[in-house]
Structure formats: structure tokens, C-alpha cells
Amino acid sequence: MATAREKPRPLIDNLTRPFWEAAREHRLVIQRCQDCRYFNHPPRSVCNACHSAALTFEPVSGRGTIYSFSVMYQPNVAGFGDELPYLNILVELEEQPQLFLVSNLSEVQREQVRIGGQVEVYFEDVDAELTLPKFRLIA
Amino acid sequence: MGALTDKYCIVGVGETPHMRPSNRTTLSMACEAVKKAMADAGLEPRDVDGMTSYQAGDSTTSNHVATSLGMRLNYSVDIFGGGSSTEALIGNTIGLLEAGYCKTMVIFRSMNGRSGRRMGGQAPSGPVPPTRAAEDNQFMMPWGWTSPAQRFGMSAMRYLRDTGTTTKSLAEIAVAHRYHASLNPKAVMRHPITIDDHQNSRWVVKPLRLLDCCLETDVSACLIVTSRERAYDLRQPPVFIMGGTGRTMAPNSAWNYSRPEIHYVAGNYGRNRLFGMAGISQKDVNLISCYDAFTFTTLIQLEAYGFCGKGEAGEFVKGGRLQIDHELPSNLSGGHLSEGYTHGVSMVIENVRQLRHRADDACPGWAEGTHSYDRQAGCRQVKDARIAACLGWGTETMSSSAILRGIAA
Numbered sequence: 001m002a003t004a005r006e007k008p009r010p011l012i013d014n015l016t017r018p019f020w021e022a023a024r025e026h027r028l029v030i031q032r033c034q035d036c037r038y039f040n041h042p043p044r045s046v047c048n049a050c051h052s053a054a055l056t057f058e059p060v061s062g063r064g065t066i067y068s069f070s071v072m073y074q075p076n077v078a079g080f081g082d083e084l085p086y087l088n089i090l091v092e093l094e095e096q097p098q099l100f101l102v103s104n105l106s107e108v109q110r111e112q113v114r115i116g117g118q119v120e121v122y123f124e125d126v127d128a129e130l131t132l133p134k135f136r137l138i139a
Numbered sequence: 140m141g142a143l144t145d146k147y148c149i150v151g152v153g154e155t156p157h158m159r160p161s162n163r164t165t166l167s168m169a170c171e172a173v174k175k176a177m178a179d180a181g182l183e184p185r186d187v188d189g190m191t192s193y194q195a196g197d198s199t200t201s202n203h204v205a206t207s208l209g210m211r212l213n214y215s216v217d218i219f220g221g222g223s224s225t226e227a228l229i230g231n232t233i234g235l236l237e238a239g240y241c242k243t244m245v246i247f248r249s250m251n252g253r254s255g256r257r258m259g260g261q262a263p264s265g266p267v268p269p270t271r272a273a274e275d276n277q278f279m280m281p282w283g284w285t286s287p288a289q290r291f292g293m294s295a296m297r298y299l300r301d302t303g304t305t306t307k308s309l310a311e312i313a314v315a316h317r318y319h320a321s322l323n324p325k326a327v328m329r330h331p332i333t334i335d336d337h338q339n340s341r342w343v344v345k346p347l348r349l350l351d352c353c354l355e356t357d358v359s360a361c362l363i364v365t366s367r368e369r370a371y372d373l374r375q376p377p378v379f380i381m382g383g384t385g386r387t388m389a390p391n392s393a394w395n396y397s398r399p400e401i402h403y404v405a406g407n408y409g410r411n412r413l414f415g416m417a418g419i420s421q422k423d424v425n426l427i428s429c430y431d432a433f434t435f436t437t438l439i440q441l442e443a444y445g446f447c448g449k450g451e452a453g454e455f456v457k458g459g460r461l462q463i464d465h466e467l468p469s470n471l472s473g474g475h476l477s478e479g480y481t482h483g484v485s486m487v488i489e490n491v492r493q494l495r496h497r498a499d500d501a502c503p504g505w506a507e508g509t510h511s512y513d514r515q516a517g518c519r520q521v522k523d524a525r526i527a528a529c530l531g532w533g534t535e536t537m538s539s540s541a542i543l544r545g546i547a548a
């Protein structure tokens with residue numbers, strides 16, 4: 001049985017720490033520009049839209065749409081061997097067009113995956129230090 | 140037209156066999172490829188004074204290769220990168236030659252792409268050890284989303300849905316490139332395949348099957364570029380560099396951002412520059428190499444570079460259009476799908492051989508440019524091959540290209 005420790009883990013840095021700390025508290029936050037209100041993900045040093053450095057993290061609804069998905073059959077990734085085939089989804093959050101998050105769809109809903117499916121976030125505590133936002137279909 | 144159009148030529152090409160595994164160093168393989176390219180061109184070590192290469196922390200560097208072969212270089216720079224590098228380095232090279240940094244330049248790639256570090260993240264013994272995912276990767280890898288097949292698969296899935304294309308169009312590309320490999324004694328996979336073979340092959344990353352994926356091999360491959368004045372005195376008919384692009388970006392280099400769709404790839408932004416510099420249109424192109432890390436990357440670049448309209452590539456490739464003796468033969472060596480994976484160099488090499496009219500096939504007189512055009516007898520020379528487009532690919536957000544012209548047809 002592969003353990004969570006074998007899977008790739010985030011190398012959290014000063015830029016990304018607020019995202020991961022919020023996830024530990026089961027909250028989804030996304031970096032947002034305080035000048036033009038644009039959401040940036042992954043977090044950026046300057047705003048993708050207006051190049052301002054006034055960036056802080058704000059809560060988002062955690063609701064979105066499946067923009068695309070892929071199903072992994074290869075045992076390439078350490079720690080994922082027991083989960084094959086597993087599903088990755090690209091979620092477009094409802095707050096902004098093309099505000100994308102890579103994630104997984106809930107295991108039990110694997111057969112229902114479709115582009116355009118409505119999803120909401122839930123949080124999976126991997127261990128004491130790491131929580132991953134994941135998604136489940138709501139419609 | 141570009142200021143340097145037709146002023147510089149590819150004069151030498153060479154490569155090692157595609158090995159699985161090589162049991163050799165990248166330096167040993169690079170020396171073999173460079174020596175073969177020099178012999179092909181009729182150049183001596185003292186004639187070469189520039190060298191450049193690309194790698195991913197997995198290869199030797201120009202200074203070591205040059206020292207091994209007895210060259211003293213006036214220019215030696217190695218860059219970081221993968222599939223978007225070959226044509227970009229051709230662009231660098233003609234600028235450097237024009238400026239006088241050196242007079243004849245080697246471009247090479249050498250890698251144990253199968254027995255060493257693999258792009259898919261798989262070590263020879265199995266999955267890679269636990270990874271700490273830095274920077275943007277920390278928002279991808281913890282969910283098990285790490286390999287090129289996974290990333291491009293995500294784009295492919297959305298493309299298929301947006302355009303109504305089916306995976307049978309991907310199969311057309313696999314079949315065409317394999318057919319060409321069947322005519323290439325150097326290719327790793329030479330038995331022809333059918334659409335059904337593709338459809339019945341196992342999933343790697345849905346929507347990509349095994350026969351959608353390239354063949355990772357251990358290999359080195361090399362090109363040599365010099366001025367046309369020098370080229371006229373060398374062994375081979377010169378192949379002129381008409382124009383190109385180097386690592387042209389989509390508006391945001393993060394793979395999934397700021398485009399109309401995630402499959403509106405970088406070639407769309409390089410297309411007018413490429414054809415404008417070359418001074419030709421798509422209709423003038425006799426053959427292409429269209430980067431086939433996966434069948435999907437070939438498909439999507441046919442649209443990006445304007446060989447068909449947006450959303451039309453799935454129809455365009457049907458009926459064998461990419462096969463030799465049809466409208467737009469693609470990847471005549473078999474490409475990365477069937478000859479072997481070189482991060483792009485081998486595709487340019489094949490185009491050079493085609494434009495010289497010296498495809499190294501089963502025809503006894505190929506080295507003198509005598510071909511039968513009999514595919515049953517193993518001839519892979521494109522009749523009247525005059526202009527070739529080389530369409531490189533790094534990711535959805537980055538691509539390089541070149542257009543080459545020959546005089547031998």
C-alpha cells in the first residue's frame with residue numbers, strides 16, 4: 001500500500017503559504033489583486049492582469065465547472081499506483097473565466113465525469129501537515 | 140522576406156541509432172552524431188568553430204564534445220529545454236553566423252531518454268521517488284498530475300469535445316507516421332498499423348492511447364549550419380533556411396492560462412512570422428515535420444500553422460492526407476511516434492535528407508539521389524520535395540519552427 005508520504009508534496013514557499021494554510025483549515029483561498037480585483041492562480045509575484053504587486057488571498061466559493069479532465073492509467077507517479085486509473089480535472093472556478101485549478105474528482109463519482117459538470121470543493125486531510133482541495137459533482 | 144532568408148544552409152546531418160538502452164554516456168553518443176554529421180558534410184574538426192545544444196540536466200555539453208573531437212570553438216553555449224529548442228537554435232545560429240561569432244556551427248541533442256531520465260517521470264526501475272513539487276508544480280503534482288501525456292491529454296480532451304473530433308483522427312496520424320517508419324531502416328517500430336490497431340491499443344492517459352505516444356529512446360542527433368558560400372563547396376546539395384520562429388509564446392507561459400481555449404496553442408502566434416519571413420504560403424509546402432510527442436500535438440499544430448482552419452484538423456487528416464504521395468506528407472522518418480524520440484532534431488534531419496533528394500531508404504542509389512518512388516520496394520523519398528516546414532513544439536504555450544528549401548528535386 002502506497003503511503004501519502006510517497007506522493008509528490010508541495011514545496012511551500014512564501015508566495016504560496018496562504019493557500020496551503022487555508023486548505024489546512026478547510027478553506028479555499030485564491031490570490032487576488034487589490035488594485036484591479038483579478039484572481040491569479042497559481043499565485044504570482046505581480047498581477048497577471050495589471051502587474052500590480054498588491055496581492056492578497058481572498059476566500060472563494062469553491063464552486064466551479066469541469067473545463068476538462070484526463071484519466072491516468074500509467075504507474076508513473078510515486079504513491080498513486082494503488083489508485084489507477086485515477087482522474088484529474090481542470091476546474092474553472094465560478095469567480096472568473098479561466099480561473100483554473102488542477103484537482104481530482106471524488107473517487108465515487110469517477111463514472112459521472114463530464115466536461116461542463118458543476119462541482120464544489122471538499123478537503124482531504126492527507127496527514128497532519130497537508131490538506132488537498134478536491135471536488136465533487138453537485139449537478 | 141527575412142533579412143537572412145536563404146543566406147545560411149544546413150550542410151550536415153547525423154545521428155546514432157535509436158537504442159533501448161544505449162549503455163553509453165551522452166558524451167559518447169554526441170561524439171558519434173557530430174562525427175557522422177561532419178562526415179556527411181565533408182567537414183573536418185578544424186572547420187567547425189561553433190557548437191550549441193539543449194538539454195534538461197540530462198546531457199553532456201558543447202565544450203566536452205568539442206574537446207573530444209579536437210575542435211577549438213569560438214562560440215559554445217548550451218541551453219535548457221526540450222522540444223521547442225531545435226528550430227529556435229537554428230534561428231540563434233544564423234544570427235550568430237551573420238554577426239561573425241563563428242563561421243560553422245553544430246547543433247546537437249544527446250540523451251538517454253529511455254534508460255536515463257524519462258519525460259514521463261518514470262525511472263528505469265519504476266515510479267520516481269517522492270518529489271517535493273516547487274513553484275507552479277505544487278499546484279499540479281500533489282494531485283498526481285505530472286507528465287506531458289497528462290497535461291496534453293487534458294488539452295486533447297477539451298479539443299475533442301469542442302470540435303466534435305474523435306480519436307480516429309488521432310489514429311490517422313499514428314498510421315501515417317508508422318507507414319513512413321516502415322520505409323525507414325533506422326526506425327524502431329516498422330510494422331504498419333491500422334486505425335483499428337490504434338483504437339484497440341491500451342489507454343496511457345485517456346484520451347491518449349499507447350499508439351498516441353512517442354517512443355522514448357537513447358539517442359544523439361546533430362545538424363551543422365554554415366553560410367551558403369561555404370555550403371556550395373561541401374559534399375551535399377545545400378538546404379537553405381528560409382525563415383523560422385524561436386520559442387514563440389502564447390500570451391501566458393503557464394500552460395493553461397489566458398488563451399481563448401487551452402488548445403489555442405503558441406503556433407497561432409508564430410504562424411505569420413514564419414511564413415512572412417520565408418516569403419511563401421502554406422500551399423507552397425511539399426512536406427512537413429509536425430512535432431509528434433503525441434498524435435495530438437501533430438493534430439493541433441496543423442491548425443496553429445494554418446494548414447487547415449480552426450477546429451478542422453480532425454477532418455483534414457482523414458483519408459491518408461499526411462501520408463507520402465498524398466497532399467501533405469508528415470514526419471517522413473516515422474517521427475517521434477515510430478522512428479524514435481529526439482526532442483525534435485530527427486525531424487529536421489529527415490526534412491534535410493528529403494530536400495537533398497537523398498532519403499536513406501531501400502533504394503540502392505539513394506546516396507546519389509536516385510530513387511524508385513516504389514513504396515512496395517521501400518522507397519521513402521517524396522517526389523519533387525522542394526520546401527519543408529518544421530513545426531516544433533514545447534508545450535501548448537511555446538513552439539518553434541523553420542522553413543527549409545532544397546535545390547535537388
Ligand SMILES: [Zn+2]
Pocket residue numbers: 033034035036037038047048049050051052
Ligand atoms: Zn491587477
